[in-house]
Amino acid sequence: MGEITLVRHGQANSAADNEADYDNLSDLGRQQAKWLGAWMAAHDQPYDVVYSGTLHRQMDTATEMGFPNAQRDARLNEIAYYDLTEEMADYRPDLPRVSPSDFEVHFPATLNAWKDGHIKGTESWVAFCTRVSEILDLASQPGKRVLCVTSGGVIARAVSQILALDIENMARIAVPVYNTSVHRFHVREGSIPMLATFNSAPHLDVADRIEARTYY
Numbered sequence: 217m218g219e220i221t222l223v224r225h226g227q228a229n230s231a232a233d234n235e236a237d238y239d240n241l242s243d244l245g246r247q248q249a250k251w252l253g254a255w256m257a258a259h260d261q262p263y264d265v266v267y268s269g270t271l272h273r274q275m276d277t278a279t280e281m282g283f284p285n286a287q288r289d290a291r292l293n294e295i296a297y298y299d300l301t302e303e304m305a306d307y308r309p310d311l312p313r314v315s316p317s318d319f320e321v322h323f324p325a326t327l328n329a330w331k332d333g334h335i336k337g338t339e340s341w342v343a344f345c346t347r348v349s350e351i352l353d354l355a356s357q358p359g360k361r362v363l364c365v366t367s368g369g370v371i372a373r374a375v376s377q378i379l380a381l382d383i384e385n386m387a388r389i390a391v392p393v394y395n396t397s398v399h400r401f402h403v404r405e406g407s408i409p410m411l412a413t414f415n416s417a418p419h420l421d422v423a424d425r426i427e428a429r430t431y432y
Contacts, residue, residue, distance in 0.1 A: 218403035219412075220355040221263070221363045222371050223252065225277040227395040227430045235298045239272045246280050248396040248420070248428060253281030255419035264360040267351075269293040269367065277396065278365040286365060289354075291347040294367030296338045300326050303335035319432070324387035331383060348373045358405045368393040375399065378411055394420070395430045 226245025232238035241249070266285075268278040269292035278286040301313055304326050313322045331341040348370055355362040372390035375381070378401065381389065398416040401409035420429050 218356065218358045219361045220352070220401040220403060220409060221361070222374060222399040222401075223277070223281075223363065223365050224368050224371055224393055224395055224397050224399075225249075225271075225273040225365060226280070227432070228273045230430075230432045233298065235296055238298065241273050241276050241280075244428060244430065245273070245395060246276070248430075249277040249280035251419040251425070251428075252396045252398070253283075257282065259418070261361060263363040265355075265357070266363045266365075267292060267355070268365040269370075271367070274365050274367065281365070283363070283365070286363075289351070291351045291354075292364055292366040292370060295344060295369040297323075297326070297369070300330055300335055300337045303337065304329060307334050320387070320391050323390060324384050327383045327387065345373060345377070349377060352377065352401075352409060356401075356403045356409055358403055371397075371399055374401075375411060375414065378409055389414075392431065395432075396420075 225241070226248040227242045228245060229238050229240045229242060266278065266283045266287065267289050268274050268286040270288045270290045271293050274292065275288065278284070305312065307329055308325065311322060311325055329335045330337055351364065352374055355364055368390050371393055372386050375389050376386040393415055394417045396417065396419070398413060400413040402412045403409050417429060
């Protein structure tokens with residue numbers, strides 16, 4: 217049996233209001249990644265292949281985890297959510313996003329508007345879903361352990377594809393995803409990957425790291 221492990225990047229610049237500024241790990245984000253790398257080295261089995269998206273926060277997370285030579289694949293990159301948010305402000309001025317706490321309501325509304333073509337973004341909803349599906353196919357290697365360092369939207373879409381969830385439930389999957397959380401799928405020849413672990417953070421499950429559990 218093979219295994220796919222998806223890891224969300226460490227905490228990024230949550231004070232940002234655009235894609236470029238957000239794409240930087242905070243000091244805590246780097247520490248979260250180091251803790252996860254140390255936990256994996258002590259408790260996990262080696263990986264046969266390691267991939268990372270091409271965003272700085274993803275590549276830096278992989279490096280801090282101990283995988284500086286992870287293969288880069290842009291299909292692991294996050295939804296360009298700030299770009300969608302700008303368009304959403306024009307399409308739905310009645311639904312402003314003024315703080316991270318608005319995400320729970322704003323995210324599913326934005327995804328639905330994107331899916332229905334009311335906002336365009338830098339790629340279509342179909343293109344996003346297709347590349348996540350391609351990543352799952354790439355990482356589904358029976359007998360091998362494949363690690364992918366990615367982002368919350370990709371993780372939520374991957375879980376939603378496997379479990380056949382709609383957008384509202386995809387949003388519910390995305391909202392509680394921790395920075396540097398671990399998500400695992402079992403892979404068997406000729407079958408759909410099976411979700412085995414969701415939103416695990418064993419490297420943060422100690423008393424003095426409770427405050428290091430972050431969502432954004």
